[in-house]
Amino acid sequence: MSPQQRSPDRLPDRGASVPEYAGILALVAAVCASLFVLGVPGQTSDAVCRALHRMHLRDACAAGGGNGGRTDPDEPTTACTTGIETKYLEETVTIPTRINVRTNSRGTVQLTRRVGADGKTTWEVTDFTWGEGAAASPDFDFGFGKFGIWGGGQFTNGTVYSFDNEKDAKKFFDDLVDHRIGNTAKFVVRTNPITGGFSWLIGKTPWVGKYYDRWIGGSEPEKKPSADYQEGGPTGGFKGELNLWKVKLPFKGRGWLIDGTRTDHETGQRTTYFTRKGEGEVGVLVDLGDVWKALPKGTRERAAAGAADALALAVDEIGKRLAGKGVELSPAEIDKIKGQIRLNPNIGLNVKHRGQTTWAYTEDKDGDPISLTKTGNSQNVIYFRADGKAKGSLEGDKGELTAGKQWILSSQRTVTDKTLDYDDPQDRQAFEDYARTGDDGALDRYFDGGGGRMSRLTYDVGGDTGKLDAKGEAGGRSKFGGLFESSTEHQVNTLTGAQYYKPGEGWVPWKRCLG
Structure with a gap:
């Protein structure tokens, strides 16, 4: 869901120099004016003008202006996800009544490898329940x-942590898997809607709360998250x-x-x-x-x-x-x-x-x-x-x-x-x-x-x-x-x-x- 960033001055960035760009605009304007004089229907003339606009700018970019011809204007500028590793534990408890009560929770830890628009590789570890x-x-x-x-x-509730090298990201991922979902019994007590609230309250009690929270798998890593979502x-x-x-x-x-x-x-x-x-x-x-x-x-x-x-x-x-x-x-x-x-x-x-x-x-x-x-x-x-x-x-x-x-x-x-x-x-x-x-x-x-x-x-x-x-x-x-x-x-x-x-x-x- 990373946003796709483009330069606000997008058209010149597609590769044309200032004189070339002015010439292209003049050519497109002339063609559009002739369509208007000839009485071509509005939607058709608009479509032709947009097509000429895109075509000429693409040609100018391909000619070697702007970024030296290295960047295709149609290539996404978002980070590309090249690998994902996921581990999760899920549990369901059904309480029998006339209409059964069903509770479910899942803990997931995910390691993601991305390549950015600058070619740099980064890693993210996502922790969500x-x-x-x-x-x-x-x-x-x-x-x-x-x-x-x-x-x-x-x-x-999810939290994202960013890394610039694979070794640190992998270690953080493995440690988080052990901490969050390494024990089924602890996981059920901590995350199930029936017991999760009581577990959270115990974790907030003075003196013993922090030790209980660490033992049950509820404590947060010391590393500062780069993003979170709900x-x-x-x-x-x-x-x-x-x-x-x-x-x-x-x-x-x-x-x-x-x-x-x-x-x-x-x-x-x-x-x-x-x-x-x-x-x-x-x-x-x-x-x-x-x-x-x-x-x-x-x-x-x-x-x-x-x-x-x-x-x-x-x-x-x-x-x-x-x-x-x-x-x-x-x-x-x-x-x-x-x-x-x-x-x-x-x-x-x-x-x-x-x-x-x-x-x-x-x-x-x-x-x-x-x-x-x-x-x-x-x-x-x-x-x-x-x-x-x-x-x-x-x-x-x-x-x-x-x-x-x-x-x-x-x-x-x-x-x-x-x-x-x-x-x-x-x-x-x-x-x-x-x-x-x-x-x-x-x-x-x-x-x-x-x-x-x-x-x-x-x-x-x-x-x-x-x-x-x-x-x-x-x-x-x-x-x-x-x-x-x-x-x-x-x-x-x-x-x-x-x-x-x-x-x-x-x-x-x-x-x-x-x-």
Whole structure:
């Protein structure tokens, strides 16, 4: 959302000397006057004049004036993002009532590499946390599947830190990941809307507050941030699963409408933005128990022995951890636990699509307009997925635990920026027309016709995600559907393509961005 800066004296900067520029203006004026005398309709003559204006100025620039012919006037002057690494932890707690209460929070730390208009490389570390509160329906079972919906609101608070070298930025990023999201239990207590307020209050208490805040992951780094932002708005989604013969088809989706403001502490610039954002995911899962039955007898027996050993190791580890807390399990209790646990592994594929459109209006420290940027962000992901589900019951209490992991097999992300510069008379007119009418189609047609500046970046995305879901039923009285869900993700975006739009030629390579 960085504003696109141009010189206020933009036309001479495109490369013409003063005599050349005066000659160009005289030529354009003469052509426009002749069109007027001949009675050519106003809209047509205006369009011809604008085209001549742009064409001649482009030719003058190409001839070697101004910056020595090194800068294309159509090339964006914004910083180009050449790499992004993201780590996050997300948790959801559902409290069962007649209409379930759903709370969600996510902590994210992001490392971004940028190349500026001067060719200098810089790095940014962004630290942000969101909190959601919503009402959720119970799962509706309909024989061959289930379905549930939810809706509510969310708020995000983010801070940005700038660096001029990769080593310091990477260390800061790693330390912040450990501090903010390194421990799931601490993260849930600090960020969940139910407990976050109490945690914040404890952090503000005299004497012990600062120590608690540092321990829980709430204290701020000593480094001064270069920017911060706050955003919020309504959110909602759905989640379900279809069971078709031996195949499960889980699916889910959610969306956001976001209003936000970002303030740059170094320049005083302020960006106000609105975002429409959504994601949808569908999977295909095969129960390995069905595959198990089809194995030859000898293979099945060897696999069963391996599963039994794995279960014994898992239960022994649980016993050791409980012993460290002063709780001892007798051999009879351990055998009873083993006998009640049933493992149900699944494997499959997941396909996810993420998409968002953002409109960002930037003004300087005095409140004067600078730019309007429309950004489209689209990503498709194919995951390989493996889940393990354990079910068990003990003295009337039932429990279910699902743990899984997803590895990205293929993913590509495309980011398209379209920017109007308020210092350019034509862009300013398009800017004001859009502010008055809100006509998105007219704005896109202006860009497609050569107005403004456009860039398009393409990334290959790699990484993995993990998840943990816990459900329970105590004494047959209270069903805790989706009591606790958590997920982690690590993504690395590597730039594979960079282009900008040049009127008359189309999309051309953005060499500064590609390096």
